[in-house]
Amino acid sequence: MDIDPRRLRVLLAVARTGGILAAADELRITPSAVSQQLNKLEAETGHALVVRTPKGSSLTPAGLAIAEAGEEIERALSVALGRMQGGATVEGVVKVGAFTSFVRTLVIPRLPEWRSQYPQLKIQIVEDDFPVLMRLLRQQQLDAVVVELDSTTAGQQALGAGMIEQPLLDEPWKLVVPSGTLIATENVNLGRLPLPWLGVEPSAANASVLDRLRRTGGAAETVHQYQETLTALALVAAGEGVAIVPTLALAGVVQDGVDVLDVPGLGTRRIVLRRFDRRRTANLPVDTVARLLRESAAAFDTRGHREIAT
Template structure:
């Protein structure tokens, strides 16, 4: 019996997202709808596609064959759309950008009108994703490109079949209560408590690096994940921390002072995309180029 490509999309979603529940969420359907489509595909082809166990589902050998076929169909359709757009002389398509809050607020959201003017045929979909999940979302095909952060001192190469485009090197800033000290130096940094930071973020690595380089053994109070929470705690006089320049652009809560000190280093933002024979698409490349051009004109000297 012929294979229905529409059913393949459900199997592909299960493979990419790791289970029926996650696939249903990604496809905006019910889990039973996903299960029914895969069961019908198994019945039509006379093979089992999933091993269903107490810990979830895994692809069988036949399942992997059909997932590869589904990926090939997806790529062929993407190529067809690209060729159609090129034949008309206009770039079209949908580009999903994964990013964390600071990048969305300070970079992506403000440039959306400009992107719409310069790339009218491209639909841009911005999705806020936690920093630690961004690489996985790119691998799973949930985004065409993601914007990642890392402490510049701990830079690392991009994984296989991906490529990174440098976007921005922004300095770390010392953020302190405005009325705590008139002039910040090493003795004062040794005396002041530092805010705790949720593990895994670039700021956590940067703070540990600075403390080690300056041989600081200060106490740690509270714990934050979001930069807004950090600013609120600093404004309340409860500690100091490092924040990237983007996080202290524009409005600052009353009671917060931002100080530049030598040796704090920088945070690097990069655009990562898949790099295969068919990717990135012309639309994705155009969006990346537009983002890089816009960021080049930014002024991070204000705080």
């Protein structure tokens, strides 16, 4: 298989924007050029990569595999670029909005290192819910926002004019159940679990997973409604229900009385950075912060994180 890596950028744009026209706008090329590059990439791989529908475009399983490889290349290039830039002088204040698990695991532990590397760069963190953060971004009170998405439905959200999306991390969703509830994880019927599903705050990506499962008969009505993962774990340990939790949120967490399971069909959580395109301005502090966030996310091992004690 001989693939021109330059075409991966086009496939990634389609995956992130959910359509040919939106991808063309992001890449600043014509829609026909996007289609041509996709056709050539499909010819090179020998597989259909994109399914075109009246509502937009989505990636086939083969397309997802190629896109994931493209994201790995993109991250590696970002790390290499950062090393080449070295200790270049970067000054200014960058305000980044993000959700709890990302801030706690991938940002705060790195702040001392970043402060030492860029003493003139001030990174300010704003932790809040998705709707609030996006409103602040549109009002230009934030420079960038870290967003969580259910990867299966990620392309269905349209970005605002001039806004771009950069991938940070893809991680598996986990099923959390009371200890001993499921003896085996093979052939788990998500629609016939012995306990109800725990409800989650509607703007969270977990809620999108529940909606997706509900449409396919894999989830019933929910009980309770939580916002923080620690609350969900406590409810599960108390035998109140089962929950879908992202891998990152479990890092460093200890909670007795629960089992964390990998179950086929749950999919993955996609974490991206949203910001407004400032390509015409060179060496923006926000560019440096975006790179630092990508490097921190790339260093997180979704397979080797600390599991919850059971």
